[in-house]
Amino acid sequence: MRAAKSAYPLTWRIMDALEAFAAFVWPARFGRAIPWLMLAPALLLVGLLVLGLWQIGDVSLRTLDTSTFLMSEAYTLANYQRAFTESLFAVVAWRSLAGSLIVTVVTLTLAFPYAYVMVRTSSPTTRKLLLIALFLPFFIGQVVRAYGWLIILGNQGMVNEALGLVRIAPIRLLYNYWAVLFGLVQYMLPFAVLMLAPALTAIPEELEAAAGSLGADWARTFRHIVLPLARPGLVGAGLVVMTLSLTDFAMPAILGGGSQDFIANAIYDQFFRTSDQGLGSTLALLLVAAGSMLVGLVFTLFGAGTLAVGRARR
Amino acid sequence: MPAALKGSAIKPKLEGPTVAVSVKSVNMVYDGVHAVRSASFDLETGKFLTILGPSGSGKTTLLRLIAGSQRPTSGEIFINGAAVSAVPPHKRSIGMVFQKLALFPHMTAAENVAFPLKMRRSDARAIPARVERYLDMVRLGGYGTRRVHELSGGQQQRVAIARALVFEPDLLLLDEPLAALDRKLREEMQLEFRRIQRELGVTTINVTHDQREALVVSDEIIVMDRGEIQQKARPSETYRSPSNAFVANFIGVTNFLDAPDGERRAIRAEKIRIAPTRHGLVGADTIVEGIVADAIFEGERVVYEVRVASLGDSLLRVFDHDPSAHSQLEPGSAVYLGWTAGDVLEFKP
Numbered sequence: 124m125r126a127a128k129s130a131y132p133l134t135w136r137i138m139d140a141l142e143a144f145a146a147f148v149w150p151a152r153f154g155r156a157i158p159w160l161m162l163a164p165a166l167l168l169v170g171l172l173v174l175g176l177w178q179i180g181d182v183s184l185r186t187l188d189t190s191t192f193l194m195s196e197a198y199t200l201a202n203y204q205r206a207f208t209e210s211l212f213a214v215v216a217w218r219s220l221a222g223s224l225i226v227t228v229v230t231l232t233l234a235f236p237y238a239y240v241m242v243r244t245s246s247p248t249t250r251k252l253l254l255i256a257l258f259l260p261f262f263i264g265q266v267v268r269a270y271g272w273l274i275i276l277g278n279q280g281m282v283n284e285a286l287g288l289v290r291i292a293p294i295r296l297l298y299n300y301w302a303v304l305f306g307l308v309q310y311m312l313p314f315a316v317l318m319l320a321p322a323l324t325a326i327p328e329e330l331e332a333a334a335g336s337l338g339a340d341w342a343r344t345f346r347h348i349v350l351p352l353a354r355p356g357l358v359g360a361g362l363v364v365m366t367l368s369l370t371d372f373a374m375p376a377i378l379g380g381g382s383q384d385f386i387a388n389a390i391y392d393q394f395f396r397t398s399d400q401g402l403g404s405t406l407a408l409l410l411v412a413a414g415s416m417l418v419g420l421v422f423t424l425f426g427a428g429t430l431a432v433g434r435a436r437r
Numbered sequence: 438m439p440a441a442l443k444g445s446a447i448k449p450k451l452e453g454p455t456v457a458v459s460v461k462s463v464n465m466v467y468d469g470v471h472a473v474r475s476a477s478f479d480l481e482t483g484k485f486l487t488i489l490g491p492s493g494s495g496k497t498t499l500l501r502l503i504a505g506s507q508r509p510t511s512g513e514i515f516i517n518g519a520a521v522s523a524v525p526p527h528k529r530s531i532g533m534v535f536q537k538l539a540l541f542p543h544m545t546a547a548e549n550v551a552f553p554l555k556m557r558r559s560d561a562r563a564i565p566a567r568v569e570r571y572l573d574m575v576r577l578g579g580y581g582t583r584r585v586h587e588l589s590g591g592q593q594q595r596v597a598i599a600r601a602l603v604f605e606p607d608l609l610l611l612d613e614p615l616a617a618l619d620r621k622l623r624e625e626m627q628l629e630f631r632r633i634q635r636e637l638g639v640t641t642i643n644v645t646h647d648q649r650e651a652l653v654v655s656d657e658i659i660v661m662d663r664g665e666i667q668q669k670a671r672p673s674e675t676y677r678s679p680s681n682a683f684v685a686n687f688i689g690v691t692n693f694l695d696a697p698d699g700e701r702r703a704i705r706a707e708k709i710r711i712a713p714t715r716h717g718l719v720g721a722d723t724i725v726e727g728i729v730a731d732a733i734f735e736g737e738r739v740v741y742e743v744r745v746a747s748l749g750d751s752l753l754r755v756f757d758h759d760p761s762a763h764s765q766l767e768p769g770s771a772v773y774l775g776w777t778a779g780d781v782l783e784f785k786p
Binding site: 327329330332333334335336337338339340343347348351352 | 504505506525526527529531532533535536537539541542543552553556557600601604
């Protein structure tokens with residue numbers, strides 16, 4: 124009895140039952156439809172998104188009648204004209220774009236050595252500690268984390284209290300551009316490390332040993348071997364960090380205190396403060412366009428293969 | 438004189454033998470396990486040495502200690518007379534061909550070969566000609582612009598060799614680079630290694646578990662087992678007079694004959710003659726009777742396994758290199774085995 128069990132374990136029997144069930148509801152002659160079936164959930168989601176986008180596109184072409192608070196019946200490009208001419212939106216757009224660029228560069232600079240040590244360390248304890256430190260912040264939502272920074276960096280916060288101990292007057296650390304960027308970097312770091320780690324794992328360690336035996340010291344091995352081979356990971360991580368920062372809402376809202384709005388905050392204001400859905404939709408579409416152009420630019424510069432999409436470039 | 442301007446690929450012959458590598462009572466202990474135990478040997482300049490042993494014998498560890506990627510627990514290694522334990526790998530003048538080649542995938546063949554020259558700050562104007570010369574030497578002239586993945590396995594081997602030699606290192610180390618190749622290509626590359634090594638006269642240490650490769654390519658063979666050097670000798674000597682039972686068993690096919698006095702005696706499979714009758718074994722000093730247990734046709738020879746009752750029912754392996762002399766003996770048939778006393782190897786227990 125025992126021998127029979129181990130020869131044909133319970134998990135196999137469960138799999139058999141599942142396969143029989145699958146064969147019943149989806150007979151083999153439907154086999155050619157299986158790829159489509161697997162794509163269905165994603166296609167449904169994308170379809171909903173496209174529908175939503177269509178709706179937003181429609182609204183963006185109507186203006187708000189401030190006397191009735193209804194959208195105009197006629198189509199007009201007035202919202203686009205406002206978005207491109209009013210200096211407020213230019214400031215917000217420039218702030219978001221520059222901010223996301225700075226955040227990307229800083230995050231990658233910090234994430235690369237972290238990921239490198241995590242991948243290359245010979246001590247399992249170090250690797251575990253680094254992983255835990257990486258994942259702990261993941262369990263804390265972005266908004267809660269931003270409030271955490273309010274507590275730490277506020278005028279009566281821990282940092283200023285510590286400065287008070289050495290008789291330094293409180294410094295205003297919050298509600299400025301750098302506070303927002305700091306919060307964003309801290310939020311993006313785990314994403315960047317998680318995207319860099321597989322790219323670094325894919326670089327065989329003996330390439331570095333080979334470079335050493337061929338006369339390259341640590342710095343030159345890094346520059347000539349590790350960095351070029353890690354490029355796909357760097358591009359992928361950079362792309363994720365950049366688009367997430369560009370579209371971020373919580374950090375500018377909470378750590379910027381209303382004075383450091385990014386595009387998403389401006390969209391929020393249009394929808395929920397001034398109730399101008401038309402202008403809000405316009406800004407949203409422009410954000411989508413800017414993001415898509417950035418991704419397109421990166422793909423043309425480095426190739427889609429850098430994200431391990433499609434075949435590797437020959 | 439800068440390395441880039443050194444004369445032809447063929448180094449001038451030095452007068453008298455000089456010692457290129459000297460390993461003195463080197464020990465390597467990992468977590469209480471002796472990976473290498475009191476290893477000592479000298480290697481003359483220009484010689485091709487193979488360190489041969491089964492996996493876990495410490496041969497790769499010994500190579501890494503010479504390469505400098507690991508430091509010995511005790512003992513010292515000298516390269517051209519200088520102690521190197523404190524010298525990091527990138528400052529040793531050692532060319533290394535790695536087990537998985539470790540070619541740089543983001544570079545062309547020529548860029549791979551140029552890499553060590555660039556890292557050693559050779560004269561940039563001299564690099565292209567020199568890279569071309571070494572690619573020619575490994576018979577890859579014209580392949581310089583190919584990327585690594587566009588080359589076949591054998592071509593990649595050649596790039597790895599050119600890259601390890603282009604900066605004219607004092608020492609070439611081969612860390613089982615042929616292990617992954619199919620047999621035909623492996624045998625071709627063995628001869629290629631031999632040719633290049635002779636052409637350049639570079640002192641070479643090769644690590645392998647392939648006894649045939651060791652016999653074919655080497656001037657000298659070190660056999661290692663369980664971290665210890667068992668024998669260091671020329672290939673023919675290693676084969677003809679193995680210093681102990683391990684070496685005899687590891688190189689070639691050897692039958693151990695039970696001996697009552699505790700001294701182990703052995704005979705090579707090719708030294709045993711086989712015949713269906715006693716008359717076929719004229720001149721043999723010892724003749725035993727046996728039953729064929731298995732007969733394996735290998736083309737140029739037939740391998741017999743013969744059960745011999747008078748030797749404690751042990752199975753003896755016999756190579757019959759002239760299968761046409763008599764028809765193949767079928768399993769189950771009674772045969773006679775014979776050998777001469779001079780071919781019996783004897784080992785102290």
